[in-house]
Amino acid sequence: MAIDLYWASGCTYSWRALLALAHKRLPFQGHRLQLEFQEQKSPQMLAMNPRGRVPVLKDDGYVVFESVAVLYYLDRKYPEPSIFGRTPEEAAVILRVIEEFQAYTEPHIMGICRTLLGSASPADEERPLSRDALTDAMHVVAREARTIEMRVSRFDWIVGEDYSAIDMVIFPAIQLLRRALTRPEAQDLAGRFLPIEANYPALGRWLQRIESLPGYEHTVPPSWRIG
Ligand SMILES: N[C@@H](CCC(=O)N[C@@H](CS)C(=O)NCC(=O)O)C(=O)O
Structure with a gap:
């Protein structure tokens, strides 16, 4: 087994993969890329992921990208401890809540964070939000956070009894999001969420x-530790 992970500091999608590797205690070689220098678009990276995004995981020559696919691959290949549930029912709920989060909550969180923290990407869908759009996004996030709050008030973890x-x-x-909301310009938005x-x-x-x-501490974005 020789796992290579191509990742970027502060990238939430890379962080998912780092958390899974830590939980499964899998040794790996990390390759931290600097997105501001477009290292994710090098010929070597594009050969592995034509979208030029991280994370990308390579395991003995097999390449997988898209963070949820990375988690799923790791779980199938290295099943203990399981991260996709013990039963088909649990697996379906985990996947369903992932889909719900990605469809209904994450785009709003990313819009808020991109606007407050800035983004290296020039893509259209990644433009900053207007002030009104920011407030609307915060309403949605606050509402969706309530549903997660309900889940974790019943059990220790979002689905069932395991991480x-x-x-x-x-x-x-x-x-x-917490980091973005501590920015001085986010003061009026932050009250619904922080502390x-x-x-x-x-x-x-x-x-x-x-x-x-x-x-856990090895997964924290290094660029956050000094900032
Ligand atoms: N859906 C992808 C998103 C990956 C993604 O957007 N990664 C960002 C960094 S957080 C990236 O590589 N951006 C580089 C670019 O757009 O050029 C996943 O879940 O892995």
């Missing part, structure tokens, strides 16, 4: 639960 792929998918996005421990106490405990997992 799973859905926790790994949502956690980095919430951390990025998270006051607005969403179960979500706050869930974040701390993940932060205390073995190996």
Whole structure:
């Protein structure tokens, strides 16, 4: 087994893969790319992922990209501890909640974060939001966060009794949102969300639960530690 992970600091999608590798205690060779220098678009990277995005995982010559596919591959290849549930029913709920998050919540979180933190990407769909759009996005996120709050107030993890792929998918996005909302220009938006421990106490405990997992500290974006 020789796993290579191509990733970028502060990239929530890369963070998912790092969390899965840490949880499964899989040794790997990390290749940190600098997105601002377009390293993800080098010929070597484009040969592995023609979309020129990270994360990309290579395992003994097999290449997989798109973060949820990376998590799924790792789980099929290295099944213990499982991150896609123990039963077909649990697996379906994990996948369903991943789909729901990606369809209904994540685009709004990313819009807010891109606007407040800036983005290296010039793509149309990645333009900053207007002030009104920002406020609307925050309403949606606050509402969706309530449903996650309900889930983690019943169990320790978002689905069922184990830490799973859905926790790994949502956690980095919430951390990025927290970071974006601490910007001075976000003061009027932040009140509905921060401090998270006051607005969403179960979500706050869930974040701390993940932060205390073995190996977690190695997954934290290095660019955040010095900023
Ligand atoms: N849907 C992809 C998204 C990956 C993605 O957008 N990665 C960003 C960094 S967080 C990227 O590589 N951007 C580089 C670019 O757009 O040139 C996944 O889940 O892996």
